[in-house]
Each structure stands twice: as C-alpha cells, then as structure tokens.
Amino acid sequence: MANIPGRGATHNQASSRFNLAAREADGDWLDAAQAIDGPAQKLRTSVSLITPRTIISRNASPDIAFSQSINAYAGCEHGCIYCFARPTHAYHDLSPGLDFETRLFAKPDAATLLRKELSHRNYSVSPIAMGTNTDPYQPIEKDWEVTRQLLEVMVECRHPVFITTKSDRILRDIDLLADLARDNLVAVMISVTSLDPKVARTLEPRAPHPERRIAAINRLAEAGVPVSANMSPIIPAINDHEIEQVVARLAMAGAQDVNYILVRLPHEVAPLFRAWLETHYPDRAAKVMAMIRDIRGGRDNDPDFGSRMRGQGVWADLTRTRFIKARRKANLGQARISVRTDLFRPPEGAQMRLF
Known part of the structure; x- marks a missing residue:
C-alpha cells in the first residue's frame, strides 16, 4: 500500500456490510494509473451537508459514561488510522478508508435541532457528550462553527456537556467553556496518544502536534475549565513504551486525571490498520498484530462490553498495572469529574420567559 502524505489510511477499504463494492482489476486505465503517473496526488477534503431530523443520539452501553451524544460532523479529517468510528462511513456507501478522512459531512442545522429537542416537554436532562464519534474540533470546524453554535445553546440553557477532542482548536471557545465551568456544567477530555511527533504524524496525520494539545490542557486548567486527558489508544510496540512519560507530562500540564483505552479494530478498521502497519512499521507489523490478538482473545477485535475497553491476558494486565x-505517582485520580444537571432551563421560544 502507498503512503499518502497527510492522510492516515493507505487506501480505500471497501465495506461489504453495506453494499460498498470493492473495485476489482478489469484491465482498464485505472489499473495502470499509479504505474504511469506515479504515487497518488495529494487528496483534497470535500464537505457535504447532512440534514438529519434529530441531533441527539442515545445509547445504553454499560461501559460508556454518558447516555446522550451529538456529532457535529461525519467523517474526520484528523485521519487517525485506529479510529473506531471509521466503519460508520459505510452507511453513506463510502469507504472507511481514505473517504472517511477526505469526504466529510457537516450538520449546519445542528444547533437549531438541539434547541428543538431541548424544548420538548418530556426532555430528561443528562450530560450530552460531544466528540464520541468524530472530533468536534477537526479542521473544518474553523469554517463551519457547528460545535460553537451547539455550545452557545448549551450556555443559554445551562445544559451540562462533556467534550472529547485531540485538538487545541477548542481554545477558540474558551469563553463559552469558562462560562459553563463557573456553574460546573462542562468537562473536557483531550487525547494525547504519543509525545513523539513522528509517531503522532503517522497515527494522527492531521491532528495538532502533541505539544499544542498539552498547551491546551494548561490553558483550559488556568481558565478554570475541568480538564482531563486520555492516552488512547495504547498500541503494543507502537506507543506503549511512553505510558509513564505521557501520564507525567499530562499531569504537569494541569490534567485532573488521565485514562486510557487499548486499541480497538472493529470491522473495516482491522485491515486498514494492518495495511498501515505494513507501510509504516514493516519491521514489527506481525508482532503488533500478534499482541493485539493476544489482548483480544485471539481475534483482531473484541466487541464485548467491558473487555473491549481494557482487553484481557498478560499484556493487558501489565498495561493496566x-x-x-x-x-x-502523578497524584492523579483523587477526585472524579462530574457536572450538574439541576440548572437546566428550556430554550426561549417565540414567547420570552416571564422569569
């Protein structure tokens, strides 16, 4: 597979689960295009619009700490090769490979839909998580500002929100976050997978430099915004040797806690990840996959609740220890970050509030 500059996936992995057919060689000019023209040219990002009927997604997963979430975008330009959300692009008849990071979808009506759903008489307040599927602060947020518009609704309604991101672009909205933080209505988690820029550049090609993310943790903490960090995923023989160093740096930056998740390779992510290993780490590709299968009960992926986050076996136990x-050692995990739910007020409609 080819190393495509600025992208995580090495190719477009087809998905037979949703009728996305793989292209087979048939003797036409496309079969010889790379041999004639050389490596593929730089891929450009395109953004299409989605107009869903609702914006809040709900889940009942026992190993996830939230029941409501919002994704402002589908697909993610950060291009993280390990992203467990890649298979969702198959729902659009697009590839979880390069399409996932180059053919994106924005939801410009998200804030309007949120206001409508929060206005329902039977709405039950619980924290809304953002960044659970694709990053709310990926590069296209600079122009579309869907995430900021959603946060503005949260501020107006005093609604609690959890945000997960691997981007320092979140600092643009520090005014809104500080407002929510004053009433204990927000918690932010920033992901730092590696401190080595070379590793980060291949794992997460369009995500901000690790040092910029660490600086963002410091800025948020100084602004009074509760912030923790996530070393996710931990990948054997790729970034597991950095555990102690990463945790110490994140604690020094002001993170109140640091957590981790072992690498997950659901559906089409597994073959994409194997191709990535062969391209960037051919010297240890077989070793990495053998270790992953060891922590996943002999499979590339374990979808079971509980074990899917922490794994099993000797290597998983060692990582946990x-x-x-x-x-x-970093004096973390002393207090659990939580948010309030008792300050919620429905959005104002055409008729203003009396009080």
Whole structure:
C-alpha cells in the first residue's frame, strides 16, 4: 500500500456490510494509473451537508459514561488510522478508508435541532457528550462553527456537556467553556496518544502536534475549565513504551486525571490498520498484530462490553498495572469529574420567559 502524505489510511477499504463494492482489476486505465503517473496526488477534503431530523443520539452501553451524544460532523479529517468510528462511513456507501478522512459531512442545522429537542416537554436532562464519534474540533470546524453554535445553546440553557477532542482548536471557545465551568456544567477530555511527533504524524496525520494539545490542557486548567486527558489508544510496540512519560507530562500540564483505552479494530478498521502497519512499521507489523490478538482473545477485535475497553491476558494486565502506578505517582485520580444537571432551563421560544 502507498503512503499518502497527510492522510492516515493507505487506501480505500471497501465495506461489504453495506453494499460498498470493492473495485476489482478489469484491465482498464485505472489499473495502470499509479504505474504511469506515479504515487497518488495529494487528496483534497470535500464537505457535504447532512440534514438529519434529530441531533441527539442515545445509547445504553454499560461501559460508556454518558447516555446522550451529538456529532457535529461525519467523517474526520484528523485521519487517525485506529479510529473506531471509521466503519460508520459505510452507511453513506463510502469507504472507511481514505473517504472517511477526505469526504466529510457537516450538520449546519445542528444547533437549531438541539434547541428543538431541548424544548420538548418530556426532555430528561443528562450530560450530552460531544466528540464520541468524530472530533468536534477537526479542521473544518474553523469554517463551519457547528460545535460553537451547539455550545452557545448549551450556555443559554445551562445544559451540562462533556467534550472529547485531540485538538487545541477548542481554545477558540474558551469563553463559552469558562462560562459553563463557573456553574460546573462542562468537562473536557483531550487525547494525547504519543509525545513523539513522528509517531503522532503517522497515527494522527492531521491532528495538532502533541505539544499544542498539552498547551491546551494548561490553558483550559488556568481558565478554570475541568480538564482531563486520555492516552488512547495504547498500541503494543507502537506507543506503549511512553505510558509513564505521557501520564507525567499530562499531569504537569494541569490534567485532573488521565485514562486510557487499548486499541480497538472493529470491522473495516482491522485491515486498514494492518495495511498501515505494513507501510509504516514493516519491521514489527506481525508482532503488533500478534499482541493485539493476544489482548483480544485471539481475534483482531473484541466487541464485548467491558473487555473491549481494557482487553484481557498478560499484556493487558501489565498495561493496566503500569497505568495505575503512573497515575498514582502523578497524584492523579483523587477526585472524579462530574457536572450538574439541576440548572437546566428550556430554550426561549417565540414567547420570552416571564422569569
């Protein structure tokens, strides 16, 4: 597979689950295009619009700490090769590979839909998570500002929100976040997978430099915004040697806690990840996959609740022990971050509030 500059996936992995057919060689000019023209040219990002009927998604997963979430975008330009959300692009008859990071979808009506759903008489307040599927602060947020518009509704309604991102672009909205933080209505988690820029550049080609994310943690903490961090995913023989160093740096930056998730390779992510390994780490590709299968019960992926986040076996136990010791040494995890739900007020409609 080819290394495509600025992109994570090495190719477009087809998805037979949703009738996305793989292209087979048939002797036409496309079969010889790369041999004649050389490596593929730089791929440009395109953005299409989605107009859903609702914007809040709900789940009942026992190993997820939230029941409501919003995704402002579908697809993610950060291009993280390990992203467990890649298979969702198959719902659009697009590839979880390069299409996922180059053919994106924005939801410009998201804030309007949120106001409508929060206005329902039977709406039950619980924190809304953002960044659970694709990053709310990926590069296209600079122009579309869908995430900021959603946060403005949260501020107006005093609604609690969790935000997960691997981008320092979140600092643009520090005014809204600080407003929510004053009433204990927000918690932010920033992902830092590696401190090595070379590793980060291949794992997460269009995500901000790790040092910029660490600086964002510091800025948020100084502004009084509760912020934790996530070393996710931990990948054996790729970034697991950095556990102690990453945890210490994040604690020094002001993170109130640091957590982790072992690499997950659901559906089409597994073959994409194997192709990435062969391209960037051919010297250890077989070793990495053998270790992953060891922590996933002999499979590329374990979809079961509970074990899917932490894995099983000797290597998973060792990782867990190392992480616990690193957190303890950094004096982290002393207090659980939580948000309030008692300040919610429905959005104002055509008729203003009396009080």
